[in-house]
Amino acid sequence: MALTPINLFLCLVGCLLGTLIGVLPGIGPAATIALLLPVTLALPPTTAIIMLSGIFYGAMYGGSTTAILVNIPGEAAAAITCIDGYQMARQGRAGPALGIAAFGSFLAGTIGVFFLMLIAPPVAEFALKFGPPEIFAVMVLGLTVLNYLSSGSLIKSFMIALVGLFVGMIGIDISGVFRFTFGMPDFYDGIGLVPVLMGLFGVAEVLVNLEQVITRQVFATKIKGLLPNKEDWKASAKPIARGSLIGFLMGLIPGPSNTISSFISYAMEKRFSKHPDRFGKGAIEGVAGPESANNSACAGNFIPVLTLGIPTSAVMAVIVGALIIHGVFPGPLLIKNNPDIFWGTIASMYIGNFMLLILNLPLIGIWVKVLKVPYGLLFPLIFLFCFVGAYANNNSLVELNVMIFFGLIGYLMKKTGYEPAPLVMAYILCPFLEEAFRQSLIKSHGDFSIFFQRPISATILSLAFLFIFLNIFTGLKHKRKRLLERI
Amino acid sequence: MKNLDRISGIILFLLGLGIFLKSLTYPIGSFRSPGGGLFPLLASILLMGLSGAMTIQAFWKKNTEESSKAPFFSTKDAPNRILFGFMALLAFRYLLPVIGFGPSTFLFILFLAKYLGHYSWKMSIFFSVLTALAAYYLFQVWLKIPMPQGILKI
Secondary structure: OOOOOOHHHHHHHHHHOOOOOHOOOOOOOOHHHHHHHHHOOOOHHHHHHHHHHHHHHOOOHHHHHHHHHHHHOOHHHHHHHHHHHHHHHHHOOOOHHHHHHHHHHHHHHHHHHHHHHHHHHHHHHOOOOOOOHHHHHHHHHHHHHHHHHHOOOOOHHHHHHHHHHHHHHOOOOOOOEEOOOOOOHOOOOOHHHHHHHHHHHHHHOOOOOOOOOOOOOOOOOOOOOOOOOOHHHHHHHHHHHHHHHHHHHHHHHHHHHHHHHHHHHHHHHHHOOOHHOOOOOOOOHHHHHHHHHHHHHHHHHHHHHHHOOOOHHHHHHHHHHHHHHHOOOOOOOOEEOHHHHHHHHHHHHHHHHHHHHHHHHHHHHOOOOOOOOOOOHHHHHHHHHHHHHHHHHHOOOHHHHHHHHHHHHHHHHHHHOOOOHHHHHHHHHHHHHHHHHHHHHHOOOOOOOOHHHHHHHHHHHHHHHHHHHHHHEEEHHHHHHHHHOOO | HHHHHHHHHHHHHHHHHHHHHHHOOOEEEEEEEEEOOOOHHHHHHHHHHHHHHHHOOOOOOOOOHHHHOOOOOOOOOOHHHHHHHHHHHHHHHHHHHHOOOOHHHHHHHHHHHHHHHHHHHHHEEEEHHHHHHHHHHHHHHHHHOOOOOOOOOO
C-alpha cells in the first residue's frame, strides 16, 4: 500500500521539503505541515499522512545539518548537536559529523519504528476499555506534562493552555449553542487550524527574527569524506543504541520529547564516557547519541497519537488536525477501523528514513547552498507562503485576519515568555476534552468523584497532579533547568 | 520580566473575566446535565485564579532581578522594524482583494526587501518582480488556488 509510486513520490517530496525547512530558519515543521494541509485535501488520507510525516522526519535531519555547519540549530531538537557537531566542523571533520548524524538517525529511526510496531497495537487494545472519564484524564495528563516540560514557567503554560481552550470553544458546541462567535458566520464552524498555526508558528517567528538584521556565516570548509571511519563507528555504536532506546521512551511521554531526549542522551554519553573532557571539543559521541535519540523519539511520538488520539507536541497536534480534516479520528479504534492508515504511516517511516539516508548524504552540498540564502530575501517568502497557505485553506479573507491576529499574539507571547505549543494543543484537544468532560458528568449524574473512583482515570489524574505538586513544592523545574545548563 | 508579568497577568485576568461574563449568557445547565456555558465558565474561573495569582506574585516580588531591567525590544531599531513588518502584513491583506494577488505580492515583497531587508532598489525590484511572477504562476495558474483577482483581473 505504502509502496505505490504515488505514495513513494509524495514521501520523497515530504522528506525533501522537511529537510529544506529544517535547514531554513524561521519556519518550523508545524507551520510547514499546516501550509501543506490544503494541498493534501485532494489526496487519500493514507497518502496525505505519509507525506506529512515525511516532513517531520525530514525537518529533524535538516535541523542537524545547520547545527553542524553553522552552529544554528534548524530545529530545537538539534540544539545539543551544535556543541560537538560544530566543533567537529571547525576541525575539518564536518563530513563524518554529518555522516554519523545521518546514519545514527537512520538506525535510531528504524529501531523506533520497530518498537512502535510492537507496542502500538496492545496499547490501543488496552485503551479500548477507556470511557469518557479516562479519556478526559489522559488529555489532562497530556496537557499537564506538556506544560511541565515546556521551557517557560508552569503557571504561564497553564494560562496559555486555557486561552487555547477558549479559542477551541469558538463556534457551535455539541449541544448547538453558538459560543464566542460575535455574530460572525465565518466563526460558526470554529477558528481554522491552519491560520492559527501559520500565525503562531510562521508569522510570529518571522516577526521575532525581524527585530534585527540577521547575518550568518556558513562554515567555509570543503566537506569531504562523509563516511565516518572505523574509529568513528566504534565510538558511536553504543551512543546510537542508547540514544535510540532513550529517545523512544521519551517519545511516549507528551511534551517536547525530541528536544528533551537529545539533551538526556548527551548528558548520559558524557557520563558514560571514559574521556568526558572531550565533550564540547568535537566528540563524535556527542553527535551520534542525541541525533539518534531525537529521531527515535519521533517514532515514539506517534504512539499516543495513533493509539489514544493525544498529540504529544505541536507537530503531532497538527498531524491529529490533519487526520481529522481527512475524516479519520485518531484514537483506540484507529488501528481497528483504519488499519491502512496505521500500517501505511509505519511503512512510510521505514521508507522515509531510508530515503533521507540516501538523499541527505549526496545532497548536503545543496543544503549548504540553501543555507547561504540571506534572511532578508527569505522572510518575505515565508510571509508570502503563510498568506497563501492560510488563504487557500478555505479561500477566505477572514482566515487571513485570523492569521495576522495570531501572528501578533504569537509575537507578544514570545516576548513575554508564553509558549505557543500549549495553546495549540489545548485548542486542538478542546472539543474532545469538553465532550469527555460533559459525558462523564452526565454518566455520574453530576458527581465529580467519577474521575477519581474509576481506577484508571484516578491513576492518570493523580499522575497529572503529581507533576503539578512536584513543581510547586520542590522547585524541581529549576533543578532541571540548572541540570540542562550544566551539560 | 516582572513588569511584563504584571501586564500580561492583568490582560489574561481581563480576558478570563470577559469569558466568564459571556459564559453566563449561555445555557449553563447543571452538573447533572451540563450545558454549553459550563465548560467555558469553569475554565474562565481557573484562568482568573491563575492570572490573578501571577499578577499579585509579580507585584509582591521586588524588582531586584536583572531580568526586570531587560528591555522589551532587542535593538533600538526593533520597534520600527516590527511596526513596518506588521503594517506590511495588514496592507497586503487589504490590497489583496482590491488589486489582486500578483500586483499586491509585488508591492509586498518590494517593500519588505527594500525597507526591512535593506537591499538596493535595483535588487529589490528584481527580486519582487521575480517572486510575484513565480508566485502567480505557481499558485494561481499551476495549483489553481483561486487567489483574489481584484479590479485588474490578474
